[in-house]
Amino acid sequence: MKQYLMVISALLAAGIFLHLVIVNTTGSFSSAAQVEMQSNIPAGDSTNRVAEAKGPLGNSNDISNSTLGFQEVFVVNLPERTDKRDAIAVQASLTNITFKLSPGVRGDTISEKAKPYGMEKLLPAEVGAWRAHLNVLQKVVENRISSALILEDDADWDVSLKAQMTEFARGTRWLMNHTGPSYSPYGDGWDILWIGHCSAHSHHSDTRRWVIRKDLTVPPPSKRDAMLQPYDLGYWEGAPDFDTQTRIIYKAGYGFCFAGWAVSLRGAEKILHKLSMLPYGLAVDLGVAEMCAHGTYNITCLAPFPAYVGISKPAGNSSRGSDIVDGSGKGRAGDLATRGNPGAKFREEPESERVVFSTRMNIPRLLIGDTEFESNYANVTGRVKSIDEITSFTGTGHGEWLPDPLPVQDPSGL
Template sequence: MANRSDKRDAIALSAYLSGLQVEFIDGVDPSTIPEKAYPQNWKITEDEPPGTLGCWRGHMNIYRKMLNENIQTAMVMEDDVDWDVMIKAQMTEVARGARYLQKAPASTSSPYGDSWDLMVTGHCGMWNHVNEDQEYWVINDDPTVIPAQKRTWWRKPNLTAPVLAGDRTRLVLSPNFFTCTGSYAISIAGAARAIYDQAVLPKATAIDMGLGKICRKHEYGFSTCLGTYPMITGIHRQAGSVAKDSDRTDRKAKAHKPDRKVAQSDNLMYPVRLNLGSLLSGDTVVKAQYPQHAMFQEIDISTLKLPQGNAAFVRKEEYTKLNKKQKRRKHHYDI
């Protein structure tokens, strides 16, 4: 939101210390959207409050900007995003995996290849295509991967094929579905499709559900959807009043909850936001958020080299079919 200078300040500092450039796009107050501009099928409900509509419109505005200005690709991040201090090295490996999955030629206009529509890097869970043979880019022994003990989201891919195993394994894959839009890249073709599905046709939904359907290529007959598991970016929750979290829901409804004593960045091992002081002082040594589960309790970002991935092919017969109880277990894999 335009009035959340606190969030903009923190993101600007994090980006500066990470060597990134960001452009802020104003969030949308749902009260400013006239009813005649609502999507045809949109209904305000308890589960989907007005804030969901404002969030949806904010993403639509980004896609429209891409079409108007002929922006070929964009990385979209929510305002509570945080990322790892090794994000550039992480994304270099994501690029290798993305190029492999697309069978990209040696020369492309984008380092991630040129034939993708959506690339999901921050989410709260995703599924893989377990009913068909699938290719993966597998990165083993990655110290930045969030440990299994901290993967509290319930929607998880089936990783029972032996080549996908490992608590420190990160995958680049073609997901079947995902939820949450912590961060994702979208091409101009993907933006055009999203506007068609979500703003022109009477099919609008909460934005993450709408984008998740783009990944269901068999249902929609189009699109190359890529993703990372676990996620590359996480969610920062600042210390203090929880009412200062997302503007998607009413702050007053959170006012009764106790203050958060310690800041946290969900789903990240070496978060930028929790290491701002060290980075600002020029220190290259940063600490793990979960030292008891870390491969390294601290790392030196000037010398650490992340492992390179390898191609893997999994046939559908290699997945173990999970029963309903297993699929819902907190730290188990879901299909």
């Protein structure tokens, strides 16, 4: 019996020694154990899953990095649109933003078997846009990316985007009641940050607003071209406290357009299931809008109004500005440059929409290191402003509650 116990003790000692050698020389055992532990996290435990995906805690300084505080930035671009790739590469470089390209998709190349039931009525370009955005979400899920900003290749943003996003983060954290540490500088628990919409209702269930007054980067009301707006802008833009340079941050419902939007890992999982694995027949932005409006899978969508990310339009044939509509403006949303003038097919000068101090339009100034930038709306802001004047809104936001209940949105408006 004594000899038997001695053999057992020797085997145990050898096993412990071997374990220590493996762990200390390769680290592989520790990593494998961590992966095994992470795979058993319950699907509903969003806090743990965010922590597992991100790693270290984030703070507002992360927004100044080259990915705006997200783990990755992706740009969706059709491979043949090298002109758009040139433009956004220069634009991003001059504002210290790094991104990875995600190839756009031609709708007519997608197998009929790969389309969800109900997609038969969509235009080929809409099908392609749906798949291109879902391909990014697929990467997010496959690689367990904690958060990703997705930009379309015609996206434009203000020269003060990082300052804007820092103030946006103050608002999103307030809306989610985040006062302590979080893994994302925007707070934890969000699914969608819809920063590049062309229209976005506020959700009827939440009357809180993060309010930023006297913001020079807010486009004037006549230039917003938004079919859907928050129900309550009149509280700040109307008399007696008249201020049409007010931006609000809020819980979003229905909306349109995906010039720029951010998604968390959890949000990507929800959208992939709803828009690909179930019967589905809408353009990709409308599908996400329905999820936001109905709270599908308890999705949390937050947005600024007006948006932070707009679009640019190059000079030449107006068809160059969109890969979904043609030069006559035909398509689901139409080409904004031809709306109200269907015969217009040529643009003499490049343009930027929904952005005041446009990065795209100020590239010549950025190239020479200028710190003063030209406004798209000189009659409102003055022609040229310094970066200090442009970012004077920083740190001025505050939370407010609306006094009246909001109306329930009607999905038939889509």
